[in-house]
Amino acid sequence: MSGTVGAGSRYGGDGEVEALLRAKLRAADEEIETPGGLWERVKEPVAGASSAGAPAPGGRFAVAWWPQRHPYAVVVAVAAAVAAVVLGVWWVLLRPGATDVRPAGPPRTVPLTVYNSEAACRSPHTLECALRLAEDPHRAYAARGNTAGRVWHGEVLAARCVVTDGQLVRDEEGVTSSRWYRVRTGEGEEGWLPGVRTRNTREVPECPTGGG
Template sequence: MRAERREETAAALRERLRAADAMIDVPDGLWERVREPRRDVTPVTAHAGGESRLRRRPLPMAVIAVAAAAVALVLCGTWWLVAPSIGPGTVQGAAADPSSGSSDAQKDSGPITLRVHNVEKACQKLRTLECALRVARSPYEPYADPGNSAGRTWHGDKLTATCVVTDGQLVTDEKGVSSRRWYRVEKAGGGGGGKGFEGWLPGVRTRNSTEVRLCSGDERPPGYGS
């Protein structure tokens, strides 16, 4: 893929250079004047010692402009050819690292894995009922409603998230962090007797840094927009 990308960049550069070359208006007779012997140096008699020094006439502005344009094209072309192969850790626009949330591949990606986060340090190593976090049936119903429960999860658990809504019930964790983001998640039943479930995890119960697509209307639970 890197070789193909480099070839595509080189082809695009060649097109840009040809277009830029066609836009440069070369003054009439420039190349003939360049090939002719220098006539812009005239001797000037110095002081009484008989020594002479040379005085050079300034170059025409047209020659200076053409030379500056040529240098700029060479520098830009060199950067374009080198940039795609700087190194695997370099982020360049749309060709960024696939782990970055800004790439197009991430926008079209499927489910991602979320890690549950409990801000209460005393509960981060315990899997007791007191330390369980609720996965709700709906992000549009009160989180504390006893009937709004799809399952339990604990700090460090991994859940599969398919999409996110950003207009759910406002939830505030024990540290005062609030969010209306809710992730549609599911967890398969584990071999150790753990039960699987599908539901909605409040955004404050994870520390996700990966872009997740917005849920479509069909993926939202009843109660949306009511």
């Protein structure tokens, strides 16, 4: 019989070929030798991890690696933080055109002593000797209802500011003034004191437009 003999006929079929390949693979696997001490070197990190008490999933111990901080890196980080703080302070407070930042609080006041030009009323603390605080410095001082409280000669008030265009007032000695001081008494009453009712020698800031 002429013709080419197939691979299956030469090796006795597919089963014989598969058996032959398995035999060759088994022989090659047996020839591979494990380097000496390999398993011991692999187990050493695992043993170190077990001493740390950190079991990994599956009953194995994982090796935990913690980065060590270098002293130079710590110094650089601290220096950078200090520089950032200094730069922030300069930007807020010291740079040209920086806004003056001050803690909120009551406005600054100037002590102001009440003066009564009538000598007979400097000692008695009576209603007849009381001096009026006005509600509005631009209304007549004696106008009905233009009163915010009473003060007496020698009483020290807290002056917050002054207006210079109020009603012109003349006292018993003939002294005139259009200055009015925004004041607060020790009892907390606030009002306007005519300039002729004090002999102030200290500088008081002007009130903003629209009053004190």
